[in-house]
Amino acid sequence: MSKNILFIGENSGSKWILVMLIATCLSISCTETPEVPKQEVSTLATITEPVKRDYAEIKNTGILRVITSYSSSTYFLHRGIQAGFEYELIKNFAKEHELALEVIIIGENENPYDLLNSGEGDLIAASYTITEERKEVVDFTRPYNLVDQIIVLSEELDQEPESITDMSSIPITVRRNSSYYVKLKELQDEGFDLTINVVSDDMDTEALLFQVANGTYSATVADDNFFQASNKYMDGLVKGPMIAENDTIAWAVRKNAPDLITKFNKYLYKHFRFNNEGVPKRSAFLNVLRKKYFEGSTPVADYFTPDIEVQRFGGISPYDSLLQTVASEFDLDWVMLTSIAAQESKFDPNSESWAGAVGIMQVLPRFSEIPLESLYDPEINIREGARILKEQMDHYSYMDSTSQWQFALATYNAGPGHVADARRLAIDHNDDPNEWESVSKALLRLMQRKYYQHARYGFCRGIETVRYVNEITNRSNTYEAILALSQSRNDSYPGVLGFKTIN
Incomplete structure (x- = not known):
């Protein structure tokens, strides 16, 4: 059962420091293996009939429930205070519509699409790329961000591929239910010689990046802004070739919630849209968030530091x-x-x-x-x-x-x-x-x-x-969920380090 938390109007000041409860889940059962078969059945969702909970029902309860992942680019705790690009973006929507915001963290072995369609949450805000496969089980809002998909390489490699054609001898490790896997399969179908290694969907992008950084895997795929943030606090990552340009990022909503999508689209249009030349235009608010978490001279990731002495995970506050x-x-x-x-x-x-x-x-x-x-x-x-x-x-x-x-x-x-x-x-x-x-x-x-x-x-x-x-x-429920998730991953993958705050 997913635990959740309610947040209204919180910020942690001008200096943001991640308390990373990141489990860099060592997937002992997922070694680098040959390419998976081309014909596979989608495992995105098991619940195909979504509950009825549109904007009117949400407004009646006064609570908007957002499903997200625990990572430096979506939602995290800094000394017990909530932060993250996705968190701040949806929190602002909730504030404008006088709604309380519950944050539901995707736990181990939990399917975000099932959480959505079962009514556990009202949207997924986790920097998801719009894909045709995902559109079979959810509807997407208008985009609020554009990202490039890039290969991320281990610094330990003795190769420096300049294009995707140079990747034939380097296995690329991704999750099956990810837009990265979809893109790699498309490239294979176009004739590119690639080896795709599939790991458990429990491993998020940040966990995979960590394992590339420490040399467990040779390469993975990440959005460029995600790499930009992660590279600030992970040593051992090298930016590789781009495999997709200007992918659209959006929120996922149940298919039977048209009024809610309309509200989201109206809100997102104020912050991100294209001009007549197709150039993206961002609001001042969105630009502040981008600089705060990804682009600034001192983005949030600058304050992250791995610490081999810190107890693995488990921390919430300084006290x-x-x-x-x-x-x-x-x-x-x-x-x-x-x-x-x-x-x-x-x-x-x-x-x-x-x-x-x-x-x-x-x-x-x-x-x-x-x-x-x-x-x-x-x-x-x-x-x-x-x-x-x-x-x-x-x-x-x-x-x-x-x-x-x-x-x-x-x-x-x-x-x-x-x-x-x-x-x-x-x-x-x-x-x-x-x-x-x-x-x-x-x-x-x-x-x-x-x-x-x-x-x-x-x-x-x-x-x-x-x-x-x-x-x-x-909030207490969400703290409990984070601690449980951290402990579960630590039990499964002992010896993996978490991250520590610095003053």
């Missing part, structure tokens, strides 16, 4: 160890505690809110016996925040764990008085005061005069509290 220790002391979920810290302060110990809350957990000094100056200490602040949360969790101890967290988070954000008002209002509407869905609706009602004028604690910014709870809960 993982401390959060784990404190969570254990108070019998709390450390991943949830980490998600709260990301929401409250983006892990900034000097953070201050307009309401006077301070530190990583945004503790209000008036509700704490600890001196104000001490609350800027990360350990003291996290421990005090955990203590307050534990009290609130205990208050709802008669609920199941999920509900406990939802109500405790609402109380942490809005205060016990407003939550109590919302529960009473839920009862007035014959709703269950112990169900978060019912109480979240009541919190929204407390923004209306006809309701809050009769409430004991008056007006409540209910929409902020509902978003707060949903964002933290879903």
